[in-house]
Amino acid sequence: MKISVIGVGYLGAVHAAGMAELGHDVVGLDVDARRVRQLEAGRAPFHEPGFDETLRRGLDLGRLRFTTEYEDIAGADVHFLGLGTPQRADGFGADLASLHAAVDALAAVLPARDGSPTLVVGKSTVPAGTARGLAERLERIEGVRLLWNPEFLREGFAVGDTLEPDRVVYGVRDPEAADAEIRMLDTVYAPILDGGTPRLVMGYEAAELVKVSANAFLATKISFINAISELCEATGADVTDVSRALGMDDRIGSRFLRAGVGFGGGCLPKDIRAFIASAEDLGVGQSLGFLREVDAINQRRRVRVVELAREMLGPLRGRRITVLGAAFKPDSDDVRDSPALEVASRLMAAGAHVTVTDPEALKNARGHVEGLVTVEDTAEALRGAELVLLLTEWRRYRDLDPSVAAELVAAPRIIDGRAVLDPRTWRAAGWELRALGRPDAPAPAGTQAGTAGQPAAHEPPAAHEPPAAHEPPAAHEPPAAHGRAAAASTAGPDPAAPLLSRG
Ligand code: UGA
Numbered sequence: 001m002k003i004s005v006i007g008v009g010y011l012g013a014v015h016a017a018g019m020a021e022l023g024h025d026v027v028g029l030d031v032d033a034r035r036v037r038q039l040e041a042g043r044a045p046f047h048e049p050g051f052d053e054t055l056r057r058g059l060d061l062g063r064l065r066f067t068t069e070y071e072d073i074a075g076a077d078v079h080f081l082g083l084g085t086p087q088r089a090d091g092f093g094a095d096l097a098s099l100h101a102a103v104d105a106l107a108a109v110l111p112a113r114d115g116s117p118t119l120v121v122g123k124s125t126v127p128a129g130t131a132r133g134l135a136e137r138l139e140r141i142e143g144v145r146l147l148w149n150p151e152f153l154r155e156g157f158a159v160g161d162t163l164e165p166d167r168v169v170y171g172v173r174d175p176e177a178a179d180a181e182i183r184m185l186d187t188v189y190a191p192i193l194d195g196g197t198p199r200l201v202m203g204y205e206a207a208e209l210v211k212v213s214a215n216a217f218l219a220t221k222i223s224f225i226n227a228i229s230e231l232c233e234a235t236g237a238d239v240t241d242v243s244r245a246l247g248m249d250d251r252i253g254s255r256f257l258r259a260g261v262g263f264g265g266g267c268l269p270k271d272i273r274a275f276i277a278s279a280e281d282l283g284v285g286q287s288l289g290f291l292r293e294v295d296a297i298n299q300r301r302r303v304r305v306v307e308l309a310r311e312m313l314g315p316l317r318g319r320r321i322t323v324l325g326a327a328f329k330p331d332s333d334d335v336r337d338s339p340a341l342e343v344a345s346r347l348m349a350a351g352a353h354v355t356v357t358d359p360e361a362l363k364n365a366r367g368h369v370e371g372l373v374t375v376e377d378t379a380e381a382l383r384g385a386e387l388v389l390l391l392t393e394w395r396r397y398r399d400l401d402p403s404v405a406a407e408l409v410a411a412p413r414i415i416d417g418r419a420v421l422d423p424r425t426w427r428a429a430g431w432e433l434r435a436l437g438r439p440d441a442p443a444p445a446g447t448q449a450g451t452a453g454q455p456a457a458h459e460p461p462a463a464h465e466p467p468a469a470h471e472p473p474a475a476h477e478p479p480a481a482h483g484r485a486a487a488a489s490t491a492g493p494d495p496a497a498p499l500l501s502r503g
Pocket of ligand 1: 152153156215218222256257259261263267271
């Protein structure tokens, strides 16, 4: 089928390459000529395991092209809308300007068709009611039908999530009278649906709500465990013990229950805010009032890390602090609303000399924080530090050898902002370790409390455990190179510093 993808940011670029992988003839369009040239040359504009190969395969097979011109996509059978909907500069709501501009530009070139319809398929995350408004505009053109098909891909797993999603959702104007457009999108996704992926058809508003509700639920789950983490700090309990035991209840599940410095990125934070704004616009603001608290808990965790730094160092002015991680999560170079970078900025504002290291995200980080000092090599970054903060749980940082790292720093002090280090091993290697939601010091041996913070000798620490057999890997596990099963290599130990890594 002839397909266009309008907007080739993260979502759109991966979707375009994914559709070419399914065998379609795809043109990706973007107003950003630089990005288009980059993609045409087979260069991925972001770090995403497995994407480069998929992109190049599509280009080499002649199934994938990129353009800035709407005329080049006018004849496609299906047009996907993959435009970003960031938070508005003047409030919580979603900024739909690029989406509306793209729909206007598309409408201007769409030919009237009889016979099989021209399908426009929205994938962007939008407030409920957006699709119906766009349909009224687009469906004035003979033969054009709009379908809303939200995207659930995660960064770091984007290719696998596109080709093997958990479910596909079709939002239509009237589920009883949408056979032609449903059949057409089924043809596009045939290899996915044939593989057994469930497909759900519903009204536009339900489809729009599924997406924002999913992200709101995930954010709520993370903030829930982070609220419990605050309770753990007040009582001396270990949040990884609580989380592990909670997650074993199938009704709760262990995923998105990892406590730490909280959620960031280009989706969860802005989506919960847009959801709050949308509920208020609809006159039901009270319904989502709890999401303000979800947001507040999340922000508090960032502030808490800075407080911990003060507790360990005293006044921060002039102190040398190294931050491990800049991306909002591992296996990504995305620094949008990154907790790690916000903490780094707060420490800098307090007068600390901060050095940030990350395997992939330093270029983006420098563009985000003025004057940020970055060092690529982990050992180099650790050298001379008076305090180390682990804020993005890249495998190379989880696997750091505490004895080797202790030789490099000026003073062996570390804050584990993702609760991924084994406190016992690190303390045994001479480190003063503080962790969000975990006891500050080992409880005296032989007491009952001694089991709270310390994993039993025969148990590995919770965060290092493989996910339950029936679940795909958690976000911090090595990403699937293609599909959810195969492991990629990017998350491995720091090749430049093999001595730093245990095992
Ligand atoms: C999120 C959703 O997971 C996707 O389903 C959705 O399609 C996407 O937003 C989107 O709307 O486009 P993503 O932003 O890639 O995906 O990242 P997540 O894996 O959801 O992680 C978000 C943040 O939560 C990260 O900062 C991560 O470190 C944090 N997190 C995640 C935790 O703090 N604890 C956890 O247990 C899990």
